Amino acid sequence: xxxxxxxxxxxxxxxxxxxxNVNADIETGKLTFILGKNGxxxxxxxxxxxxLLPYQKGxxxxxxxxxxxxxxxxxxxxxxxLNQQHKAVFPFSVEEVVLTGRAGYVSYIPKEIDxxxxxxxxEKVGITHLANRxxxxxxxxxxxLVMIARVLAQNPKVLLLDEPTSHLDFSxxxxxxxxxxxxxxxxxxxxxxxxxxxxxxxxxxDFLFVRDKQVxxxxxxxxxxxxxxxxxxxxxxxxxxxxxxxxxxxxxxx
Amino acid sequence: MVSLFIGPSQAASPGDILKSLFNFISGxxxxxxxxxxxxxxxxxxxxxxxxxxxxxGGALAVxxxxxxxxxxxxxxxxxxxxxSSGAAFGAALAMAFAFIPVQLSAFIFGLLAVGLSYFxxxxxxxxxxxxxxxxxxxxxxxxTALLTVIxxxxxxxxxxxxxxxxxxxxxxxxxxxxxxxxIPIAIGVSVLIIYRWRMNVxxxxxxxxxxxxxxPDKDKLIILVAATLxxxxxxxxxxxxxxxxxxxxxxxxxxxxxxxxxxxPLNFLFGGTFLLIIDNFSRTISGFEIPIxxxxxxxxxxxxxxxxxxxxxxxxx
Numbered sequence: 138x139x140x141x142x143x144x145x146x147x148x149x150x151x152x153x154x155x156x157x158n159v160n161a162d163i164e165t166g167k168l169t170f171i172l173g174k175n176g177x178x179x180x181x182x183x184x185x186x187x188x189l190l191p192y193q194k195g196x197x198x199x200x201x202x203x204x205x206x207x208x209x210x211x212x213x214x215x216x217x218x219l220n221q222q223h224k225a226v227f228p229f230s231v232e233e234v235v236l237t238g239r240a241g242y243v244s245y246i247p248k249e250i251d252x253x254x255x256x257x258x259x260e261k262v263g264i265t266h267l268a269n270r271x272x273x274x275x276x277x278x279x280x281x282l283v284m285i286a287r288v289l290a291q292n293p294k295v296l297l298l299d300e301p302t303s304h305l306d307f308s309x310x311x312x313x314x315x316x317x318x319x320x321x322x323x324x325x326x327x328x329x330x331x332x333x334x335x336x337x338x339x340x341x342x343d344f345l346f347v348r349d350k351q352v353x354x355x356x357x358x359x360x361x362x363x364x365x366x367x368x369x370x371x372x373x374x375x376x377x378x379x380x381x382x383x384x385x386x387x388x389x390x391x
Numbered sequence: 392m393v394s395l396f397i398g399p400s401q402a403a404s405p406g407d408i409l410k411s412l413f414n415f416i417s418g419x420x421x422x423x424x425x426x427x428x429x430x431x432x433x434x435x436x437x438x439x440x441x442x443x444x445x446x447x448g449g450a451l452a453v454x455x456x457x458x459x460x461x462x463x464x465x466x467x468x469x470x471x472x473x474x475s476s477g478a479a480f481g482a483a484l485a486m487a488f489a490f491i492p493v494q495l496s497a498f499i500f501g502l503l504a505v506g507l508s509y510f511x512x513x514x515x516x517x518x519x520x521x522x523x524x525x526x527x528x529x530x531x532x533x534x535t536a537l538l539t540v541i542x543x544x545x546x547x548x549x550x551x552x553x554x555x556x557x558x559x560x561x562x563x564x565x566x567x568x569x570x571x572x573x574i575p576i577a578i579g580v581s582v583l584i585i586y587r588w589r590m591n592v593x594x595x596x597x598x599x600x601x602x603x604x605x606x607p608d609k610d611k612l613i614i615l616v617a618a619t620l621x622x623x624x625x626x627x628x629x630x631x632x633x634x635x636x637x638x639x640x641x642x643x644x645x646x647x648x649x650x651x652x653x654x655x656p657l658n659f660l661f662g663g664t665f666l667l668i669i670d671n672f673s674r675t676i677s678g679f680e681i682p683i684x685x686x687x688x689x690x691x692x693x694x695x696x697x698x699x700x701x702x703x704x705x706x707x708x
Contacts, residue, residue, distance in 0.1 A: 187602055213604030220598050226463045227594055227649035237592045241604020246588050246652065291603055 140165040140200060140295055140326040141186060143352070147194030148178075148185060155181050157350040159195070163328055163343075168321040170337040171330045173347035174371055179330045180221070180299050182347060186328065187218035187297050200294055213241030217293030221300045223284050228271040231283050235259055238290035251290075258290035262316065278309030285316070296320070298329040302336065314340040334367065334386050346370045440564035443572070443628060444670045445663035447561070448635065450576045450625040452662025453655055454618035455636025456643070457583050460590035460651055461611045462520045465644075466699060468636035469505075469622040472523065473530035475633075477504025478626045480534040483541045483553045493556070494571060494627045501623035504530050509615065518611070559684025560630040561670055572628040579621025580659060586614050587655035594651075632666070632684050634691025639665060641698060 141163035148156040155178045163169050173179040184190045186197065188204060197204040199215055207215070217238075225234075235258055239251040259268055262282050267275065272283060281301060288296060301317070302310040310333075318340050321327045331337045337344060346353045348370050364377045367386065374389030455468040469475075481500025485493040511526035512518050542550055589610050592600050600607040622636060639662045643654050646661075666683075669690075673681045 189598055189601060209601050209606050210604040213602060216602070218598070218602035220596070223596065223599065225595075226465065227460070227644070229591065229594070229649050233591060233650050234595070237595050237599070238603050240589070240592045240600065243588065245585055287599075288602075 138165040139163065141328070142198045143186075143195070144197070145195035146185070146192055146197065148181060148190065148192045150181075154350060156185075156192075156352070159350075159352045161345060161352045161354065163326065163345075165326050166321060166324045167326065167342040168318055168340060169326075169328045169343040169345060170341040171328065171345045171347060171352075172334055172337055172370065177347040178350065179347040182352060183218075183297050183299050183328065183330050187216060188212045189218070210241045213291055213293075215294050217288035217291055217296045219284055219288050219296070219298040219301060222304055223280065225273050225280075228273045231259070231264065231267050231270055231272055231275075231286075232256075234272045234283055235287045235290050238287040241291055254292065255286075255290045258286040261289055262286040277304045278306065278312070281305060281309070281313060282316075285313075289320075293325075295326045295328070298327070300330050300332060303332060310336060435565070439566045439569050440561060440670075441667060443564040443569050444561050444667050446569075446573060446576050447625040447629040447632065447663075448639070448666025449659035449663035450580060450621040451632060451636040451666075452639035452643070452658040453580050453583050454622035454625075456640035456651070456655060456658045457586075457590060457614050457618045458636075459640055460594045461614050462523065463594055463596065464520050465641065466637070466695075467520070467524070468634070469618060470631075470633070470636065472508045472527045472619070473504035473534065474501045474619065474623055475626060475631045476531040476534035476538065477501045477507075478623060479557045479631060480504075480538045480541070482556045482627075482630075483538050483545075486553050486556070487541050487545045487549055494568065497556075498575075498623055498627040500534070501626055502619060504534055505615075505619045505623070518608075555682065556630050557684070558630060558682030559632045559687070561683050562674070562680050564628075568628045572624045575624040576621050579617045579619075579624070582617035583614065583621070584655055584659075586610065586617070587651045590614065590651040590655070594649075630682075630684060633688035634695060635662070635666065635687045638687075638691050638694050641694075 139162045141161075143159055143161045146156055146159040147154070159182070171179045171183065181190065185192050186199070186204070188207065188209070191205070199207075199212075202211075202215060204212070232255060235255040236247055236251060238258070239247055239254060242254075243251055256268075259265055262285050264279065264282050264286060267279060267283065272280060275283065281304070285301075298317075302313055305313060314336060317327050317329065321342065344354070364375065364384075364386075367375060375386055376389045377384035377386055451469070458467050458469055458472075459465050478497040478501035481503075482493050482497040484500070485491055485496035508523060508527040508530045509518070511529070512522040514522065538553075542553055545553065589605065592603060592605055593607055593610060593614075595603075597607045600610075626632075640654070640658055642665075643658050643661055647653050647657060666687075669686055670683055673683045673686045
């Protein structure tokens with residue numbers, strides 16, 4: 138089953154074509170990673186899916202809904218989105234931050250059911266011990282988990298994440314990706330932009346590559362490990378080092 | 392309550408007031424010969440002043456808190472958008488040429504200034520804090536320049552009343568001022584109370600608000616209009632009470648934290664009460680009344696610098 142269907146998508150930023158004639162399908166209940174060079178348009182693609190950027194051509198269906206026809210409230214019940222980095226200004230408690238994820242369900246003041254949903258999301262991410270702490274006092278890794286709890290509190294069917302590991306250390310990266318994997322196994326469709334192909338191949342079910350204004354799917358998962366293919370994606374030198382029956386990708390040094 | 396008993400009138404000592412209040416409540420006929428004088432001091436001078444001071448302080452604090460939340464910057468307040476200089480110009484214009492009531496003119500020009508700043512800063516349907524503050528500075532500059540022109544051409548007597556107005560003028564409070572300001576303040580503050588949790592959502596950032604299901608541009612505009620309505624009405628009757636809308640939200644946040652569900656109502660109560668306390672000082676500390684705007688500005692400036700050093704939050708974020 139397809140969770141997201143993108144058909145002939147075209148996106149221009151100030152008359153410059155960023156994505157052209159993009160066709161892509163994303164499977165339900167899988168962890169899909171989007172890879173590509175900096176500036177290739179992978180974050181743009183994700184933000185378009187999230188309804189944050191209006192596109193000029195083509196159409197996108199998310200679980201059968203035309204994405205351009207959904208308003209913010211309707212979309213929030215289907216799609217959750219996590220920005221690359223979140224900067225907090227006021228020292229809200231973790232509970233208060235997670236509760237703001239319920240905005241689509243709340244008319245003006247959250248009710249008991251919303252507080253329960255927030256509490257459940259906090260438990261699901263495994264940060265109950267942080268619930269009463271100030272968000273601003275947490276480490277980067279903890280803050281990212283809080284933001285994931287926040288987006289889970291809105292009960293999305295599809296979760297979109299923009300470089301969720303970019304500000305995290307090694308162990309936090311692994312912790313976060315294992316959590317995403319677990320959520321996907323429970324039936325959530327997850328699409329994440331990721332910088333590091335090694336991490337992506339380690340955790341992902343499916344891979345999309347953004348190159349030359351196009352979104353390409355690797356024909357088989359073996360392709361993902363194909364160095365020649367990856368060289369065309371990253372326009373550069375990289376090599377695969379065999380390691381325990383897998384391969385580690387490293388930038389090639391002259 | 393205490394404020395009722397304090398004031399420069401020698402004829403009304405706290406004891407006398409208590410006595411007459413007791414008589415009034417217990418239904419006795421006036422026994423003291425100066426009952427009428429007392430009644431006039433308490434009901435026509437002090438009571439409207441107390442109520443006006445309270446709603447003014449409350450309105451400024453709630454508006455300040457809301458504006459800080461929606462622009463995600465704890466160093467903003469309603470005056471930053473040009474409200475105070477617009478209102479001061481409006482008041483001066485009306486005093487110098489007397490074509491419409493001072494209060495109405497201050498109100499109109501206060502709104503006009505905020506409107507100008509807003510539309511100058513608006514781009515692609517959304518609004519950034521940096522451009523808003525810059526256009527606020529420009530608009531303030533224009534109105535301050537125009538105010539100077541009026542002051543320059545005014546006769547000394549009018550000039551004095553203009554200067555008095557800009558320093559905060561709760562001392563000439565009366566029932567009609569209270570009547571004219573209470574409705575717009577009540578409307579503005581009610582809207583802000585209804586939207587108080589939305590401010591938590593908006594404080595997360597625009598993308599975060601959109602993807603969680605609300606339209607931040609629409610909600611910010613509603614909150615900005617309500618905050619402007621409340622604070623401009625307050626400024627129109629009370630003059631410029633400097634930095635008040637900036638400081639009180641901080642004090643409230645220090646007391647109960649940043650959750651606007653609690654802090655918006657508390658800002659109204661605390662903002663009102665605290666301005667009453669300051670006002671009591673300003674009218675009792677010396678033989679003549681020190682303008683309240685001067686008082687809040689002198690208290691507020693060091694506090695603002697302290698906050699700026701402590702929070703590390705620049706205008707850009």
